[in-house]
Amino acid sequence: MKAKGLHDHNLLEQGGIPAALPLDQVIVGDCVAAMNALPPGSVDLVFADPPYNLQLGGDLRRPDDSLVDAVDDDWDKFASFAEYDAFTKAWLAAARRVLKPDGALWVIGSYHNIFRVGAILQDLGFWMLNDIVWRKANPMPNFRGRRFTNAHETLIWAARGEQSKYTFHYEALKGGNDDLQMRSDWYLPLCTGDERLKGADGAKVHPTQKPEALLARVLLSASNPGDVILDPFFGTGTTGAVAKALGRHFIGLEREAVYAKAARERIAAVKPLPPEAFATAPSKRSEPRVPFLSLVEAGLVKAGETVIDDKRRHSAVIRADGTLSVGPAIGSIHKVGALVQGLPSCNGWTFWHVEREGKLMLLDMLRGEIRAQMAAA
Ligand SMILES: C[S@@+](CC[C@H](N)C(=O)[O-])C[C@H]1O[C@@H](n2cnc3c(N)ncnc32)[C@H](O)[C@@H]1O
Numbered sequence: 001m002k003a004k005g006l007h008d009h010n011l012l013e014q015g016g017i018p019a020a021l022p023l024d025q026v027i028v029g030d031c032v033a034a035m036n037a038l039p040p041g042s043v044d045l046v047f048a049d050p051p052y053n054l055q056l057g058g059d060l061r062r063p064d065d066s067l068v069d070a071v072d073d074d075w076d077k078f079a080s081f082a083e084y085d086a087f088t089k090a091w092l093a094a095a096r097r098v099l100k101p102d103g104a105l106w107v108i109g110s111y112h113n114i115f116r117v118g119a120i121l122q123d124l125g126f127w128m129l130n131d132i133v134w135r136k137a138n139p140m141p142n143f144r145g146r147r148f149t150n151a152h153e154t155l156i157w158a159a160r161g162e163q164s165k166y167t168f169h170y171e172a173l174k175g176g177n178d179d180l181q182m183r184s185d186w187y188l189p190l191c192t193g194d195e196r197l198k199g200a201d202g203a204k205v206h207p208t209q210k211p212e213a214l215l216a217r218v219l220l221s222a223s224n225p226g227d228v229i230l231d232p233f234f235g236t237g238t239t240g241a242v243a244k245a246l247g248r249h250f251i252g253l254e255r256e257a258v259y260a261k262a263a264r265e266r267i268a269a270v271k272p273l274p275p276e277a278f279a280t281a282p283s284k285r286s287e288p289r290v291p292f293l294s295l296v297e298a299g300l301v302k303a304g305e306t307v308i309d310d311k312r313r314h315s316a317v318i319r320a321d322g323t324l325s326v327g328p329a330i331g332s333i334h335k336v337g338a339l340v341q342g343l344p345s346c347n348g349w350t351f352w353h354v355e356r357e358g359k360l361m362l363l364d365m366l367r368g369e370i371r372a373q374m375a376a377a
Contacts, residue, residue, distance in 0.1 A: 021228065026240070026252040026260045026267075031232035034253045035094035043251065044167070044227035046095045046105040047218060047239050049210055051076040052113045053084045073207065075255065084113065088120050091232055096124055096160060098230065104129070104159045104166040106218050108210070114154045126158040129166065130184050134214060137189040157222065166222070171283045173221050182221070188213050197236050197262055205262045206236045215242040223248055224280055237263025244270045246278045290370045292333050292348070292363070293322025298373075300366045307333075307352040310360060314340040316352070324352075333363065 020039055027034050054076055078084040095105055105126060109117055122128065132155040139151040159166040173182040188211055195212060197205035215238050223229060225247040231239035234252035236259060243250040244267055254260045295301045296318065303320035316324040316336050324336040331339065333348025349367055353360040 022251055023228065023249045024240075024244070024251075024267075026234060026237065026254060026263050028254060028257050028260045030255055031253040032090045032094045035091070035098050035230070035232060038098045038230075038251075040097050041100050042228070043098050043230040044100055044103050045219075045223045045229045046099060046103070047215065047229060047231050048091070048095065048105065048107045049208070049231070049233050049235065050088070050091065050107065050109070050113070050117070051078070051233070052110050052208075053078050053081075054110075054112055081116065085116055085120065088113075088117055089124070092117075092121050092124050092126070095230070095232060096126065099160045101160060101163075102165045102167075104157065104164065104222055106155055106157050106222070108134070108153055108155045110150070110153050114156065118156055121156065121158055125161055127160075127162040127164065129157045129159055129168075131156050133185045135185055135187045137187060138192070139190075155218070167224060167227075169221055169280055169283065172281050175281065186214070186217060188217075191238075197266060206259055209236045210238045212238060212242050215239055216246065219243060219246055219248060220278070225275070225278060234263055235259050237267050240267045241270050245273050247272060247275060287371060288374055290367045290374075291322060294370055295363070295366050296320065296322050298370060300369060301354055301363075305354060307354055307363070308360070309337075309340075309351055310353060316340065324348075 021042055022038075054072075078087065092105075099105065105121070107114075107117055107121070118128070118131075134153045134155060136151050136153070139149055142149050170181075174180065176182075191209045191211040196209060199205055219229065219239075219242055226249070228249045228251065229239060229243045230251045230253070231237075232253045234240065234254035237252055237254075240250040240252050240263060250267075252260070252263060254263065296303060301307075301318055303318055305318045306315050307318060307324065308315045314326075314337075316326045319325055319330070323330050324333055326336055326340060329336065329339055333352055334346055335348075337346030337348040337351040338344060349364040350362060352363050354363070354366070355361070
């Protein structure tokens, strides 16, 4: 099928984004042809929810003989594993071509297809970063009781290549997770209720609409505001709806015109969140380095003053050259922090305090003041 709509978009260059990108549009057609018509190295992230090749042989029925609304659509049918593999190789290669060198790809699947997809993407040069288990809060039961309830799907997150400097907002995710590292098992409900698109007859518009919360976690963790997110299997446009809400651009590719229309209508109704609701907090690693001596020079701490830990068990004296001393030992805030605790290492910024108006103040707070001054300058 030939991709339509690639030549009637805005060709102007926008803020570092290559010209000829159909930003925030849904293109009807085959995703391989559509991706091959895009400039190489032009998108930041690919999110793909491809056909799973569910291989359903005949109707699926509940114990009361009622029919299960299973995925039996033509777009999910392949004659053989070989045909599915050839299709997978074609779209993954096309996706890799359009990714920027530091780009990454997410692909979601089930036990039917994800292992084949994983092997092919490694063969093509992608570099695996994680597999995420989406544990479903409300999975469909195994009606015949012949297997375990299939209660999860798997997402693979892979960089374009081994050397890619991919985006990952480690600290933002940790901050939203009670300051614990975000784990690779995500517990989220299926897409139901008002979020599920339904036709005038009340029937689902699409059999496999993904939950917006799943896409939000993907985009918040692995992309930046303003990034271009390409979804080659757009369906009802969940990726586009979430991208628009979170200040990202999207490119949606979908072979079925009826789904593309539903996606456009859905996305048109989405109101972007205010930028402060999704702006990425700067990661600690990207903040400018501040030597402890700068605090002495700025007068925020004084040579001869004492630093102490939060339990007031250890103390050291600040020296004029920005080192600390304890007895005969002299060293950086980190080395002396490690020494007094008998540990191999210590972050002096988050260990030592000074006393201000009867209260302990962490050195890291004072470092923050210097950084704020640097940002203002
Ligand atoms: C699993 S669904 C994606 C559902 C989507 N994530 C959502 O939330 O609505 C896969 C979609 O890919 C589309 N599709 C299948 N083969 C395609 C191809 N070669 N090119 C473009 N779209 C394709 C199907 O029509 C289907 O809508």
